Amino acid sequence: MIKENSIEKGINSFQLKLLGIFFMTLDHVGMYILNSGIGSHPIRIIGRIAAPLFLYVVVNSSQHKKSKLKFALRLYIAHILICLLTLLSSTFGRDWFLTSDQFSILSTFVYTVLYIWVIENIINFKKENDKRKLFMYLIIGIIITLLPIILIILKSQFETIYAIFIPNVLTVPYSPIFILMGICWYFIKEKKGQIIILLFFSFFALIGAYIMNGSTILIFTDFFNMNQFWMILFLPLLYLYNGKKGKSMKYFFYIYYPVHIFVLMFIGNQLL
Numbered sequence: 587m588i589k590e591n592s593i594e595k596g597i598n599s600f601q602l603k604l605l606g607i608f609f610m611t612l613d614h615v616g617m618y619i620l621n622s623g624i625g626s627h628p629i630r631i632i633g634r635i636a637a638p639l640f641l642y643v644v645v646n647s648s649q650h651k652k653s654k655l656k657f658a659l660r661l662y663i664a665h666i667l668i669c670l671l672t673l674l675s676s677t678f679g680r681d682w683f684l685t686s687d688q689f690s691i692l693s694t695f696v697y698t699v700l701y702i703w704v705i706e707n708i709i710n711f712k713k714e715n716d717k718r719k720l721f722m723y724l725i726i727g728i729i730i731t732l733l734p735i736i737l738i739i740l741k742s743q744f745e746t747i748y749a750i751f752i753p754n755v756l757t758v759p760y761s762p763i764f765i766l767m768g769i770c771w772y773f774i775k776e777k778k779g780q781i782i783i784l785l786f787f788s789f790f791a792l793i794g795a796y797i798m799n800g801s802t803i804l805i806f807t808d809f810f811n812m813n814q815f816w817m818i819l820f821l822p823l824l825y826l827y828n829g830k831k832g833k834s835m836k837y838f839f840y841i842y843y844p845v846h847i848f849v850l851m852f853i854g855n856q857l858l
Contacts, residue, residue, distance in 0.1 A: 645772045
């Protein structure tokens, strides 16, 4: 019989988020204060843990959401607020704001949740042999994919607005391959399978970077680079995750993301 005061083994979701904040902050200190590239400083290599960690948290949160659309909407609103806040960086004299979808990793998470929602509905309605709803969700998936791409191709004076409110799925942080990794984590729920997924995508990034050898001709260079391999460092934390929720401070995490970036930008500018 387990005692009530026994210590729970492993790491719960709340503790995983706290670790994610730590690694993310390290990475952004290297980026905004030390002004170093991804692989040019040890803390940026350690910082490679943050992105897959938060993707994993988002995927696991999706498992327990009654409405994945509401969850995606919350991530989307946070993405927009972060992008708008980043625009203020121009007051610091630095052009941090390149394109909002490349800046806010939340756009990657939004697409991950949306595709999970679409695929899950397609699977369910296929089992129910409901061809009408099956076709409807196929169309939704196509629209989600093509609409932002078409808007970017057309280009206009509103291109920046498109980038903020309808981020291009092809240029989200860490590329669509990251979205695919999140989808695999969602539908392969066994821990052993999830570990294999992380190993596969980590070595995929390394092999892809080796094949490309610095070439910018191929797309998804945000994923296919030597340093992205180091997301494999997330493996011990993935293994230790116990599937428990832990404390709930969801708004703290949404607030911390843009605020800490804004503060680090300011400090980095003062050190110029």
